[in-house]
Amino acid sequence: MRLVNAAGRAALVFDGRLVDVVSASAGRWSARVHELYESWDTFSQWVRRNDAQLRARAVNGPQISDVRLAAPVPFPRQVFAIGLNYREHAREGGAEIPSTPMVFTKFPSAITGPTDSVVLPSQYVDFEAELVVVIGKPAEGVGAHEAWHYVAGLTLGQDLSERAVQTAPPKPQQYSLAKSYRGFAPVGPVLATPDEFANPDDVEISCHLNGVEMQRARTSDLIFDVPHLVEYLSSIVTLLPGDLVFTGTPSGIGWVRDPRVVLRPDDVLVTSGDRIGSMRNTFTRPTK
Structure with missing residues (x-):
């Protein structure tokens, strides 16, 4: 899995294209990337189970080069x-x-x-x-x-x-x-x-x-x-x-x-x- 913070929204990267996590999960997962780490194992399992669907969705997604990326961990505690x-x-x-x-x-x-x-x-x-x-x-x-x-x-x-x-x-x-x-x-x-x-x-x-x-x-x-x-x-x-x-x-x-x-x-x-x-x-x- 490759994860980014795309202008404040969590997104997955497939072959240089982005899939918005909130849209792809029908709101199950937060747009705030730092919140995903609190349930990382469960989130990772969801990504693996839905790999084919997510890759298919990425075909029409924006290019990663067209989006301003923020820190993938914007609010670490330590x-x-x-x-x-x-x-x-x-x-x-x-x-x-x-x-x-x-x-x-x-x-x-x-x-x-x-x-x-x-x-x-x-x-x-x-x-x-x-x-x-x-x-x-x-x-x-x-x-x-x-x-x-x-x-x-x-x-x-x-x-x-x-x-x-x-x-x-x-x-x-x-x-x-x-x-x-x-x-x-x-x-x-x-x-x-x-x-x-x-x-x-x-x-x-x-x-x-x-x-x-x-x-x-x-x-x-x-x-x-x-x-x-x-x-x-x-x-x-x-x-x-x-x-x-x-x-x-x-x-x-x-x-x-x-x-x-x-x-x-x-x-x-x-x-x-x-x-x-x-x-x-x-x-x-x-x-x-």
């Missing part, structure tokens, strides 16, 4: 993020390889859509392409062997980061605040269920800035893979339907390049992933 989860990324910043996941948060008010413009609060904003896990049902003490059963799907995210705030003393630095300015968590464009992938533990992601490739990796290179992260987080907190887990960024961030690369007004940042599609975010100066 947003977790994992730092230093690719070895080369840890090395490029001179950090030690972690022995347990390094966890911080991005506050939910930072969520924005896959084509939205983001206001740059300073000249120190960096990019971080990431695969994002969407939780599909409450998870407490989940073992890695069963973790994928608690995942609704995968999407893309940018862990945008204001590096001056992030690195300012005293220690420990303000990771969560530095990564939670308004619009600093673009998410989308599609939520793809694990069965959409040949191997959900091996998804290619990439990031291009103004047409130049900055990052490319496969999630099989993660130090702590998705099952490990779900196991670790759920051993401490309760994961809730619609929660997001940013799984970490690969090497290639702008802050450690020589010369340093930062985001500037009018820049175009394209973040892509297998079966998920591409986000295209632009950047502007503050209006005040």
Whole structure:
């Protein structure tokens, strides 16, 4: 299943065309995509049972390219993020390889859509392409062997980061605040269920800035893979339907390049992933 938030309405994607969930279900399911995660297993079963009818309906549906998409998870209750989860990324910043996941948060008010413009609060904003896990049902003490059963799907995210705030003393630095300015968590464009992938533990992601490739990796290179992260987080907190887990960024961030690369007004940042599609975010100066 591939699910999108099409201008505020939940829609399914079949061969590049959209099927409105409310219309196709005769009102059984909500138009508000975030409400679907509360009954994810039942909703997923309905989609599978009605696959043929939904595909037939999609033939006359609008093209996904003709609709403005919002974040497929617009109102997560919790947003977790994992730092230093690719070895080369840890090395490029001179950090030690972690022995347990390094966890911080991005506050939910930072969520924005896959084509939205983001206001740059300073000249120190960096990019971080990431695969994002969407939780599909409450998870407490989940073992890695069963973790994928608690995942609704995968999407893309940018862990945008204001590096001056992030690195300012005293220690420990303000990771969560530095990564939670308004619009600093673009998410989308599609939520793809694990069965959409040949191997959900091996998804290619990439990031291009103004047409130049900055990052490319496969999630099989993660130090702590998705099952490990779900196991670790759920051993401490309760994961809730619609929660997001940013799984970490690969090497290639702008802050450690020589010369340093930062985001500037009018820049175009394209973040892509297998079966998920591409986000295209632009950047502007503050209006005040």
